[in-house]
Each structure stands twice: as C-alpha cells, then as structure tokens.
Amino acid sequence: xxVVVFCKSVPDTETRVKLKDNRLDKSEIKYILNPYDEFAVxxxxxxxxAGKVDEVVAISMGPERAREALRSALAxxxxxxxxxxxxxxxxxxxxxxxKVLVKALEKDGAEYGMLLFGxxxxxxxxxxxxxxxxxxxxxxxxxxxxxxxxxxxAGKAVANRLVEGGEEVHEMSLPCVVTCRKGLNEPRYPSxxxxxxxxxxxxxxxxxADLDLSPEEVGKAGSFxxxxxYSLPPKKEAGRKVEGEPEEVVQALVKxxxxxxxxx
Amino acid sequence: xxxxxxxxxxxxxxxxxxxxxxxxxxYWYEKEEKGEFGEEFWKAIxxxxxxxxxxxxxxxxxxxxxTELMLVIQELCAxxxxxxxxxxxxxxxxxxxxxIVRYGTEEQKEKYLPNIARGELxxxxxLTEPNAGTxxxxxxxxxxxxxxxxxxxxxxxxxxxxxRAKGMLLISRTTKMDEAPKKTHGITLFLVDLPNEAVKxxxxxxxxxxxxxxxxxxxxxxWVPEEAxxxxxxxxxxxxLDVLDPERLVFTAASVGIGKLAIKTAVDYGNxxxxxxxxxxxYQALQHPIAEAYASLISAELLAYKAGWLFDHGAHxxxxxxxxxxxxxxxxxxxxxxxxxxxxxLGGYGYAKEYHVERWWREINLVRLAPVTQQMALNYIAxxxxxxxxxxR
Ligand SMILES: Cc1cc2nc3c(=O)[nH]c(=O)nc-3n(C[C@H](O)[C@H](O)[C@H](O)COP(=O)(O)OP(=O)(O)OC[C@H]3O[C@@H](n4cnc5c(N)ncnc54)[C@H](O)[C@@H]3O)c2cc1C
Ligand SMILES: Cc1cc2nc3c(=O)[nH]c(=O)nc-3n(C[C@H](O)[C@H](O)[C@H](O)COP(=O)(O)OP(=O)(O)OC[C@H]3O[C@@H](n4cnc5c(N)ncnc54)[C@H](O)[C@@H]3O)c2cc1C
Numbered sequence: 129x130x131v132v133v134f135c136k137s138v139p140d141t142e143t144r145v146k147l148k149d150n151r152l153d154k155s156e157i158k159y160i161l162n163p164y165d166e167f168a169v170x171x172x173x174x175x176x177x178a179g180k181v182d183e184v185v186a187i188s189m190g191p192e193r194a195r196e197a198l199r200s201a202l203a204x205x206x207x208x209x210x211x212x213x214x215x216x217x218x219x220x221x222x223x224x225x226x227k228v229l230v231k232a233l234e235k236d237g238a239e240y241g242m243l244l245f246g247x248x249x250x251x252x253x254x255x256x257x258x259x260x261x262x263x264x265x266x267x268x269x270x271x272x273x274x275x276x277x278x279x280x281x282a283g284k285a286v287a288n289r290l291v292e293g294g295e296e297v298h299e300m301s302l303p304c305v306v307t308c309r310k311g312l313n314e315p316r317y318p319s320x321x322x323x324x325x326x327x328x329x330x331x332x333x334x335x336x337a338d339l340d341l342s343p344e345e346v347g348k349a350g351s352f353x354x355x356x357x358y359s360l361p362p363k364k365e366a367g368r369k370v371e372g373e374p375e376e377v378v379q380a381l382v383k384x385x386x387x388x389x390x391x392x
Numbered sequence: 393x394x395x396x397x398x399x400x401x402x403x404x405x406x407x408x409x410x411x412x413x414x415x416x417x418x419y420w421y422e423k424e425e426k427g428e429f430g431e432e433f434w435k436a437i438x439x440x441x442x443x444x445x446x447x448x449x450x451x452x453x454x455x456x457x458x459t460e461l462m463l464v465i466q467e468l469c470a471x472x473x474x475x476x477x478x479x480x481x482x483x484x485x486x487x488x489x490x491x492i493v494r495y496g497t498e499e500q501k502e503k504y505l506p507n508i509a510r511g512e513l514x515x516x517x518x519l520t521e522p523n524a525g526t527x528x529x530x531x532x533x534x535x536x537x538x539x540x541x542x543x544x545x546x547x548x549x550x551x552x553x554x555x556r557a558k559g560m561l562l563i564s565r566t567t568k569m570d571e572a573p574k575k576t577h578g579i580t581l582f583l584v585d586l587p588n589e590a591v592k593x594x595x596x597x598x599x600x601x602x603x604x605x606x607x608x609x610x611x612x613x614x615w616v617p618e619e620a621x622x623x624x625x626x627x628x629x630x631x632x633l634d635v636l637d638p639e640r641l642v643f644t645a646a647s648v649g650i651g652k653l654a655i656k657t658a659v660d661y662g663n664x665x666x667x668x669x670x671x672x673x674x675y676q677a678l679q680h681p682i683a684e685a686y687a688s689l690i691s692a693e694l695l696a697y698k699a700g701w702l703f704d705h706g707a708h709x710x711x712x713x714x715x716x717x718x719x720x721x722x723x724x725x726x727x728x729x730x731x732x733x734x735x736x737x738l739g740g741y742g743y744a745k746e747y748h749v750e751r752w753w754r755e756i757n758l759v760r761l762a763p764v765t766q767q768m769a770l771n772y773i774a775x776x777x778x779x780x781x782x783x784x785r
Binding site for chain 2: 160195196199200203316317318319320321322323324326327
C-alpha cells in the first residue's frame with residue numbers, strides 16, 4: 129500500500145514577520161517543513177516501519193524552496209517526493225491548492241491507501257486544504273487525530289480525535305484522509321545518515337502543464353478568494369500592576385472591569 | 393567562490409537546532425550545578441548520528457568532514473547549549489574518530505569506529521603534562537619497548553572526559569628529546585583502553601564546564617601491545633597536528649556559537665528591559681559594543697569555515713594551521729566580548745546563575761587557555777605567517 133503525505137514549506141516559527149507593500153516581506157525568512165506535516169510524515173514512516181505500508185510519497189506545491197521541505201520529509205523516512213512548481217501558481221488560494229494537489233495525486237497513479245496532512249499550515253493557517261482534497265476525491269476524513277490504527281488487509285483505519293471533554297473514535301474505509309496534530313506521535317530528528325540518504329532519493333518535478341492544467345485554472349485567475357490586505361497584530365500594551373491590600377486590589381480590579389473596559 | 397551551504401548541510405544544521413531546543417540553557421544550568429554528565433543529550437546526539445559524522449559509512453558513520461562538524465557544533469552552541477554543544481562531540485569525534493579514520497589500521501578502525509558512531513564509546517586525549525604544557529616537545533611520558541609492546545609511564549594533566557572514556561589517545565615519547573635528531577621526532581600516539589589498573593584518574597575541581605570532568609591521569613607501568621600504536625612509532629607529530637587543528641576549529645565554532653547565543657540573549661533582554669523611558673537596548677553605549685562583537689564574530693566564522701574547507705580539501709598543514717590559529721584568536725576575543733556585553737546588558741541578572749550568562753562567561757574563558765593559549769596562537773601567526781623572529785626558546 130502506498131500512502132501520500134502533503135508537505136508545505138512554511139516560514140520558521142522563529143521568524144519575525146514583516147510586511148512590505150501589503151504583502152509578506154519574504155526576503156529574510158528561513159523556511160522549514162510545516163511542523164504539523166512532520167507529524168504526518170512521522171506517522172506514515174512508522175506505518176512503513178511496522179510493515180503496513182510499502183511506500184511513502186511526499187507531495188508539495190510551492191516554489192523551489194519547497195524542495196527543502198520535501199528533503200526534510202525524505203530525511204525523516206519518506207521514499208520519494210513530488211514537487212509541483214510553476215510561476216503561474218503564484219496567488220493560488222486554498223481551493224486551487226487542493227485542486228492542484230489532487231491532479232498530482234492522479235498523475236502519480238490512483239492507488240493509494242491513505243492521504244496524510246498536517247491539520248493546519250502555520251502560515252496560511254486556514255485548515256482548508258485537507259478537507260477540500262477529501263471532498264474533491266469523495267473520501268472519508270478524520271481531522272486533528274491523536275491516534276491512528278490502520279489495517280490494510282481489512283481495508284480499514286481507526287482514528288481518534290480529541291473533542292471537548294473526550295475523544296471521538298472514527299472508523300473509515302481505505303483510502304481515507306487524516307490530518308495530524310501534536311499528540312499523535314513524537315517526530316524524530318532527521319538523523320545525519322538519513323539526511324545523506326535523502327539526498328539520493330528521487331524528487332519528481334511537475335509543472336502545471338504536466339498536470340494538464342491551464343494557467344487560467346490556477347493562480348489568481350483560478351481562485352475564488354483573494355487576500356486584500358495584511359496587517360500585523362496590535363502591539364502588546366504593557367500590563368498594569370494593581371498593588372495593595374487584598375480588599376483594595378479587588379476593589380480596583382472591579383472598578384477597572386466595570387468602568388474602563390466595561391465587561392461586567 | 394561559493395559561500396552557500398548545501399541542502400544537506402542546511403538540514404543538518406536544522407537537526408542541530410532542534411536538538412538544541414530540546415536541551416535549552418535550563419538543562420545545562422542543572423547539569424552544571426550538579427556536576428552531571430548530560431546523558432539525555434548524549435543519547436539524542438548519538439541517535440541523530442552526530443558521533444558518526446567523520447566516520448566513513450562502511451564503519452557505521454556518515455563520512456562527512458570538519459566543515460559539517462563545525463556547522464552542527466556551532467548550531468548546538470548558539471541555540472542554547474553553550475559550550476556543551478561542542479564539548480562531548482570534540483572529545484569523542486576529534487580526539488577519537490578523526491585520528492583513527494586518518495591513521496588507524498584496519499583492525500583499529502573495526503575495533504573503535506562502529507562503537508563510536510553508535511555513541512557507545514567515549515574518547516579522551518591525554519597530551520598536556522605538568523612539565524609540558526604549551527610545549528608538547530617536552531613531553532615526559534615515556535613508552536619503552538618491552539616484548540612485543542611498550543611499557544608506559546608518565547603523568548598527564550587536565551585530561552577531559554578521562555573519568556568516563558573507554559578510549560584514550562595518549563601522546564608519549566618513544567625517543568627522548570635530547571636523543572632525537574630533531575625535537576618533532578620521537579613522539580608516538582597510542583590508543584589505550586580504559587578503565588585500566590595502571591591508569592589512575594582523578595578529577596580536578598574547575599571554574600566551569602562541570603558537566604564534564606577534567607582529570608589528572610597518572611600512568612604507572614602500563615603495558616600496551618604494538619597494535620596500540622596509532623600511525624608510526626616516533627613519527628606521531630604530524631598525526632597529532634591533524635588532531636590539534638580540528639580541535640582548534642571546533643573550539644572556534646563553539647566560540648562563535650557561544651558569542652551568538654550571548655548576543656541573542658542580550659538583544660532580547662535589552663529590547664524589553666526599561667529602566668528609564670526607553671528600552672535599554674536603544675542606548676548606543678550597549679548597542680555599539682554588541683554590534684562590534686557581532687561583526688567580528690561573523691568575520692571569524694567565515695575564516696573558520698575557510699580553515700575547515702582547507703582541512704577537508706587536504707591543504708598543507710601550514711596553511712590549515714595558520715588559518716585555524718587566526719580564526720581561533722579572533723573568535724575567542726570577540727566571543728569573550730560578546731559574553732561580557734551580554735552580562736553588562738543584563739545588569740545584576742547577568743551575574744545571577746539562572747540567567748545563564750555567567751555560565752557562558754566561565755565557559756568562554758577556557759578558550760583563551762585551551763586548546764591553545766591565545767599567546768601561542770599569536771606566536772604562531774607572528775612567526776609562521778608574518779616571518780618574525782621566534783620569540784621564545
Ligand atoms: C489568497 C492566497 C494567496 C496565496 N498566494 C500564494 C502565492 O502567491 N504563492 C504561494 O506559494 N502560496 C500562496 N498561497 C498559499 C498556498 O496556496 C497555500 O498552500 C494554500 O493556500 C494552503 O493554505 P494554508 O496555508 O492555510 O494551509 P492549510 O489548509 O492550513 O494546510 C493544511 C495542510 O494541507 C497541506 N497543504 C497545504 N498547502 C500545501 C501545499 N502548498 N503543498 C502541499 N501540501 C499543502 C499540508 O499538509 C498542511 O498541513 C496563497 C494562499 C492564499 C489563501
Ligand atoms: C578545562 C580544561 C580542559 C582541558 N582538557 C584537556 C584535554 O582534554 N587534554 C589535554 O591534553 N589537555 C587539556 N587541557 C590542557 C590545556 O590544553 C593546557 O592547559 C593549555 O594548553 C596550556 O597549558 P598549561 O596549562 O600548561 O599552560 P602553560 O604552558 O604553563 O602556560 C601558562 C601561560 O604562559 C603563557 N606562555 C607559555 N609559553 C609562552 C610563550 N612562548 N610565549 C608567550 N606566552 C607563553 C601561556 O600562553 C599561558 O598564558 C585542558 C585544560 C583545561 C583548563
């Protein structure tokens with residue numbers, strides 16, 4: 129059974145976000161594999177190590193730098209990568225992203241047992257893509273899972289999701305879609321031997337023409353949504369300290385809540 | 393000229409950064425205070441393959457060079473580990489793996505390298521002696537031929553990791569200096585297995601880096617077989633240089649890393665802390681020395697990588713030595729400045745242990761004394777690079 133992991137290249141969590149001309153200023157950003165996608169890659173590789181999966185394929189859509197995110201996935205243990213790279217993809221929204229990913233999946237051959245995603249990309253953070261892919265393919269989906277059991281022979285997977293106050297258990301037929309989060313596993317550090325091995329693993333490049341898509345179907349032209357503007361979150365104001373005897377502090381606090389910010 | 397790291401090198405650096413985040417300054421604060429070895433850290437770097445970096449694949453390693461070693465060490469140090477990001481790796485990789493890879497026999501390679509690569513065999517190097525500090529030629533430890541081996545006697549001092557190591561690179565004379573045709577002749581390297589009844593190891597209480605013990609090592613009538621000789625009898629000097637240059641380079645990488653760590657700490661703190669109206673980080677009295685130290689550190693970093701590149705490309709030892717000494721001398725001075733200004737920026741908190749800067753201060757102080765003293769590094773530059781008269785006898 130082949131499983132496919134979807135990998136996005138995102139700015140490092142330690143990046144300080146800057147805006148320029150109403151777009152993200154990408155000049156000083158260092159990119160990494162989306163941390164949520166690491167849980168997905170780790171889970172897929174563990175399934176392979178447990179003998180339940182024969183091949184782990186990592187797919188990314190993005191500019192040239194996304195190759196490094198794929199290389200990270202290969203260093204964790206994925207077998208090969210697919211990079212969808214084309215200048216006309218610039219400006220694609222989540223719908224177009226999902227459409228393009230589905231095309232790549234079809235191009236690579238339809239037989240896969242499971243599609244694994246991160247639950248969210250730490251930059252775009254829409255949580256849209258996995259659900260849209262599942263919908264386009266008509267596949268069952270369990271989102272934000274913390275446990276996964278796969279039985280390829282029975283053609284089934286059981287996934288647990290955290291919900292308010294407890295866990296929800298889903299049984300799905302294969303192929304299915306899952307999105308991964310913290311708690312599912314502890315991703316390994318890509319070890320140096322595996323980084324060197326990853327260098328020798330193949331990455332196939334596709335342009336949109338290779339996927340039988342036209343420029344009108346992707347990028348801004350093919351998108352339903354458009355980002356109008358970006359803004360940085362408001363600067364954190366310095367806190368105010370209320371000092372004194374307990375009664376005085378409580379009184380001051382109540383006054384503040386009632387009169388100044390009017391929440392009670 | 394190409395200054396970029398390869399994709400693999402960048403991924404290695406990323407792995408190092410992640411490990412460093414899992415072993416933050418608080419972890420090392422505790423290990424330092426308790427005087428404990430960082431077992432968990434050792435396990436993490438073993439699993440990540442760091443101890444097999446310079447070991448060829450056929451012996452279970454990754455087959456990389458000093459450049460990659462410097463890269464991951466600097467990332468570990470800069471991202472929170474401080475000197476600990478270098479220390480254990482240097483002892484085992486530079487003192488054990490590197491010379492065995494270059495000079496070991498097939499049997500020696502098979503005996504040591506796979507175990508080192510797995511993180512199951514720690515190493516140490518016994519060079520310094522009470523009467524032969526900076527002046528290695530005056531080594532008094534002597535190995536006398538006896539049967540099909542050698543009988544060794546001598547005292548070594550400041551031998552880091554000797555309390556735990558199972559392997560020791562021992563530098564000994566096999567021809568006394570006054571009987572040798574030239575002073576570089578007569579030095580022999582031995583691979584000694586520890587613990588050994590003939591080798592007494594006593595830790596020396598010290599200023600910093602207490603997550604590793606530095607020891608006095610007394611060798612009394614230790615017998616080793618001929619197979620324990622690494623390289624050639626009497627001709628160990630050049631092999632030793634191939635240990636000392638990389639040692640200088642990983643300590644340079646560590647210094648740059650520690651400097652960067654201190655500067656990041658100072659900048660984060662300085663941008664937050666207000667004592668008058670504006671954050672103290674806005675005062676040029678703090679900004680300029682920090683900026684200066686940073687610019688100099690980055691220059692030293694470039695020179696250090698050049699030295700690493702020269703070493704990895706088999707350049708002449710003179711060229712490697714000159715570059716390594718210059719990089720080390722500049723990196724250490726400026727890392728020291730960086731830590732000093734971090735301490736100054738943190739004010740009283742810079743002196744408090746839980747803010748870590750004082751620990752990095754104790755760590756960086758060492759690099760002026762070891763692996764080579766600043767004075768000897770400068771002597772080297774004056775004499776061998778500039779062609780000035782040798783200033784000592
Ligand atoms: C209006 C708009 C404009 C954009 N413009 C550009 C642009 O110009 N250039 C550009 O490169 N990107 C652009 N993007 C981002 C790109 O299209 C995103 O990949 C996509 O929108 C995913 O949304 P998200 O980041 O919220 O991911 P989410 O839906 O939060 O991601 C969830 C999971 O889906 C998978 N996934 C998401 N994106 C990808 C991907 N690209 N490849 C593989 N797997 C993926 C991952 O497993 C991820 O963990 C734009 C996005 C929007 C909304
Ligand atoms: C924590 C620690 C760990 C160590 N670990 C190891 C280890 O694992 N293995 C090992 O073999 N050694 C180790 N050492 C030893 C270290 O390498 C030596 O301490 C160092 O080389 C200096 O030697 P010395 O202490 O004998 O100083 P000395 O040689 O006595 O020098 C004292 C001072 O005189 C100056 N000086 C000497 N000669 C000259 C000259 N010609 N011109 C100008 N100035 C001169 C020196 O620069 C120095 O300032 C360690 C030391 C320390 C402190």
